[in-house]
Amino acid sequence: MRVDFTKMHGLGNDFVVIDQRARENVHMDRALAAALADRNTGIGCDQVILLEPSEVADFRMRIFNADGGEVEACGNASRAIALFHGSAARIETGGGLLEVTPGNGGAAVAMGRPRFGWEDIPLDYAMDTSEMPLSWDGLERPFAVNVGNPHAVFFVPAIEDVELGSLGPTIERDPVFPEGVNVGVASVASRDRISLRVWERGAGLTRACGTGACAAVVAAVERGLTDRIVTVALPGGELVISYDEDGQITMRGPASESFRGSFDPADYGAA
The missing domain is CATH 3.10.310.10 (Diaminopimelate Epimerase; Chain A, domain 1)
Incomplete structure (x- = not known):
């Protein structure tokens, strides 16, 4: 067959x-x-x-x-x-x-809508998900959010300077994330634009990650770094993410x- x-x-x-x-x-x-x-x-x-x-x-x-x-x-x-x-x-x-x-x-x-509770990610134990008090080889204080699947977003000066291919699997499998996690590194270029790379749980480095883009924008808005409509530049191209006042996320792209x-x-x- x-x-x-x-x-x-x-x-x-x-x-x-x-x-x-x-x-x-x-x-x-x-x-x-x-x-x-x-x-x-x-x-x-x-x-x-x-x-x-x-x-x-x-x-x-x-x-x-x-x-x-x-x-x-x-x-x-x-x-x-x-x-x-x-x-x-x-x-x-x-x-x-x-x-x-x-x-x-x-x-x-x-x-x-995104979910922010530590048990929603889930994490192994309770902590502030908006600025987790943890670090991995220079990557520190990620924002953890569940947008259908779990993400840890790190804001860095330059995404290309992060060895995500080696750090990604370490963070993905850290015991603090009992079900694993997607790992994003983001740089804010302006109030309406960020750049992003993602290590996807179970897939590795990919050219684009839609939920990763959503997670990065939610994290950026919640930390006051961007406005609510943001273009996300990924290695494979661009997505436009809206995160409205009611907490609804909309993703647009090809x-x-x-x-x-x-x-x-x-x-x-x-x-």
Whole structure:
């Protein structure tokens, strides 16, 4: 049995999308997701996205990182799926309900409200999440926030000076984050512009991270560093994030289809 897929990306953060809304084509587990994501022996992607029926929304989106672990949310994937679906939709995710509206070669995604409680991140023990009293090799006092998945945001003078490839996995797996964490380093250029790099939990360095951009803007606004509408410059391109007075986050940016194909799950050891 061959399974159809669509390869998509949002600012270079790339996905293998498998549509199972009409019928189940394959049972996705950690091993198969990791095999498909492998860039040498699989299709290659940062995340595998599974679309399924939902009882509470138009459909459900499940997200598997490159290491095969299932996570709650992915902002860039949400824009890609809006484009894939082709019309406005409510999407069920592990991090809550999203509302997406495609248009102008991308989509707007209503990401909901951030959560700031230490138990919402979650952390191993109670502390101030707006300025955590912790440091890792010069990176200190991050802002921790859950925007569908957990993020620790560090504000630094220059993001290119941070060895995120080595520090990222150390922070991601620190016991203070019992479920792991995404790690962002951000520099504020002006009241309406920041630059950002993200080490994604279970995926590593990626060219863009939509929830990371949302987390960075929330952190910047809460610390009084920026206004509420901010352009976020990532290695793969730019996103515009709005964080309104009511606490609602909206992300706007591009998404694209790369190609379509099919695979046989048996080639990856799946039944």
